[in-house]
Amino acid sequence: MNDKPMTDGKTSAENTSATSALAGLSCHGGKEELQKAAAAAGKSEILNRYAEDYPLGPHDQPQSMCPAFGSLRVGLRMRRTATILSGSACCVYGLTFTSHFYGARRSVGYVPFNSETLVTGKLFEDIRDAVFKLADPEHYDTIVITNLCVPTASGVPLQLLPKEINGVRIIGIDVPGFGVPTHAEAKDILSGAMLKYAANEIRQGPVAAPRAGKTKLPTITLLGEMFPADPVVIGRLLEPMGLAVGPVVPVREWRELFAAFDCAAVAAIHPFYTASIREFESAGRKVVGSAPVGHDGTAEWLSAIGQAAGVSAEKIAAAQNAILPAIRGALSAKPIKGRITVSGYEGSELLVARLLVESGADVPYVGTACPKTQWSDADRHWLESRGVAINYRASLEDDVAAVLHFKPDLAIGTTPVVQKAKELSIPSLYFTNLISARPLMGPAGAGSLAEVINSAIGNKARFDKMSEFFDGVGRGPNAGVWEDVPRDHPEFRAKYQAMLAARAKAEESTAT
Numbered sequence: 348m349n350d351k352p353m354t355d356g357k358t359s360a361e362n363t364s365a366t367s368a369l370a371g372l373s374c375h376g377g378k379e380e381l382q383k384a385a386a387a388a389g390k391s392e393i394l395n396r397y398a399e400d401y402p403l404g405p406h407d408q409p410q411s412m413c414p415a416f417g418s419l420r421v422g423l424r425m426r427r428t429a430t431i432l433s434g435s436a437c438c439v440y441g442l443t444f445t446s447h448f449y450g451a452r453r454s455v456g457y458v459p460f461n462s463e464t465l466v467t468g469k470l471f472e473d474i475r476d477a478v479f480k481l482a483d484p485e486h487y488d489t490i491v492i493t494n495l496c497v498p499t500a501s502g503v504p505l506q507l508l509p510k511e512i513n514g515v516r517i518i519g520i521d522v523p524g525f526g527v528p529t530h531a532e533a534k535d536i537l538s539g540a541m542l543k544y545a546a547n548e549i550r551q552g553p554v555a556a557p558r559a560g561k562t563k564l565p566t567i568t569l570l571g572e573m574f575p576a577d578p579v580v581i582g583r584l585l586e587p588m589g590l591a592v593g594p595v596v597p598v599r600e601w602r603e604l605f606a607a608f609d610c611a612a613v614a615a616i617h618p619f620y621t622a623s624i625r626e627f628e629s630a631g632r633k634v635v636g637s638a639p640v641g642h643d644g645t646a647e648w649l650s651a652i653g654q655a656a657g658v659s660a661e662k663i664a665a666a667q668n669a670i671l672p673a674i675r676g677a678l679s680a681k682p683i684k685g686r687i688t689v690s691g692y693e694g695s696e697l698l699v700a701r702l703l704v705e706s707g708a709d710v711p712y713v714g715t716a717c718p719k720t721q722w723s724d725a726d727r728h729w730l731e732s733r734g735v736a737i738n739y740r741a742s743l744e745d746d747v748a749a750v751l752h753f754k755p756d757l758a759i760g761t762t763p764v765v766q767k768a769k770e771l772s773i774p775s776l777y778f779t780n781l782i783s784a785r786p787l788m789g790p791a792g793a794g795s796l797a798e799v800i801n802s803a804i805g806n807k808a809r810f811d812k813m814s815e816f817f818d819g820v821g822r823g824p825n826a827g828v829w830e831d832v833p834r835d836h837p838e839f840r841a842k843y844q845a846m847l848a849a850r851a852k853a854e855e856s857t858a859t
């Protein structure tokens with residue numbers, strides 16, 4: 348083997364063994380090594396871009412699922428789109444399992460690797476072959492290929508794939524867990540890459556029209572996944588202003604990307620689509636944050652959208668007058684009484700909190716795994732002026748601490764938050780399955796939350812009864828039914844901690 352120093356000052360043998368060692372790293376450890384390796388392998392530009400688009404802080408990385416699940420799901424939902432993953436088998440197994448658990452009725456392609464194909468560059472050749480084999484225009488418009496952690500850290504150069512094969516578009520993206528904080532933001536990575544590609548196609552000449560034909564009215568493109576009825580409701584809100592609802596990004600079909608650009612303005616319903624917003628802004632489209640939730644949110648949003656689309660003040664007022672009394676009526680007809688903490692990783696946490704507050708709930712805390720961006724500023728100001736504490740990039744510990752501190756009547760949160768709340772006999776609801784899966788916009792949203800929230804709060808007595816029933820069956824190491832109840836040995840753990848600390852100290856003194 349050639350053992351001359353390489354550009355990073357290391358020999359090829361050193362680089363090869365470093366690349367080979369990456370195969371053993373994962374999101375459970377080795378984040379810094381993966382970051383360093385990716386930078387050395389030529390991925391600095393993309394990692395710097397992600398760091399800018401998806402800023403960290405105050406917490407480094409929220410605890411959530413593998414980020415690649417976000418982009419995988421977006422690709423799997425699109426018509427005539429094939430998805431291929433390149434990564435460690437365990438990661439691909441987990442991602443494939445989860446995507447089928449959530450109803451992907453489509454195969455996920457996989458290009459496996461081993462230490463040899465990783466270090467020799469053969470993996471990229473294998474990916475290239477796989478893409479060529481799959482690129483059949485009879486079946487596909489697009490192939491999305493995703494580098495997971497290890498191939499990204501090894502610098503597998505997806506950007507060198509052909510942009511198109513036999514008329515099939517090829518989109519290569521890097522979605523490493525050490526560079527993308529949440530699965531929500533990975534949806535933006537793929538959507539942004541596809542929008543960029545589509546914008547280039549628009550510049551080249553005529554493109555496909557929307558499947559249902561082009562509406563005569565100027566449209567508003569919606570950014571962010573939402574309950575299927577929400578775009579329909581938003582369409583009705585826009586009617587009095589002479590506007591119609593356009594596509595929802597992430598899209599379900601490639602041609603919707605063209606229609607998404609062909610709009611009067613873009614509504615960033617979810618505030619974390621930074622790369623997608625960049626593409627819309629470079630095409631000269633105005634972007635408006637927040638969403639039509641509750642009375643105040645709908646009034647402000649209609650006004651902002653109307654102004655962005657050049658609608659007259661009279662028409663904006665007409666749209667507001669047509670809907671606001673109905674929203675007020677729906678809110679007062681279905682009040683919510685009780686203290687509620689909200690936490691989640693979907694990006695709609697602040698919108699849900701607004702709706703709860705307008706319904707009469709006391710919401711002291713909102714935690715979101717997503718970052719602070721200007722697109723949620725209106726919601727943040729509205730909530731903060733009502734005394735709600737907002738925690739961006741919230742960690743699980745923060746969310747749990749909020750539940751312990753505020754002792755709510757209901758905790759809305761991610762799985763581990765809900766689990767903790769239930770342990771404390773606090774009624775709780777999963778944000779993703781039970782809150783995100785309901786209409787939130789306009790008058791439909793005003794009443795939809797009340798039913799599920801009030802019935803959950805009403806379950807408090809059942810939680811108390813369950814706690815009473817299970818009282819005495821033990822906790823932690825004693826949980827369960829035993830003939831001889833296990834005795835905890837905290838002294839063992841203390842001993843191991845002391846041994847580990849001594850070993851770390853010894854290693855440190857040897858190294859210096």
Ligand code: SF4
Nearest residue numbers: 374413438495496524
């Ligand atoms: S690809 Fe996902 S599951 Fe695999 S190591 Fe990276 S973050 Fe973890």
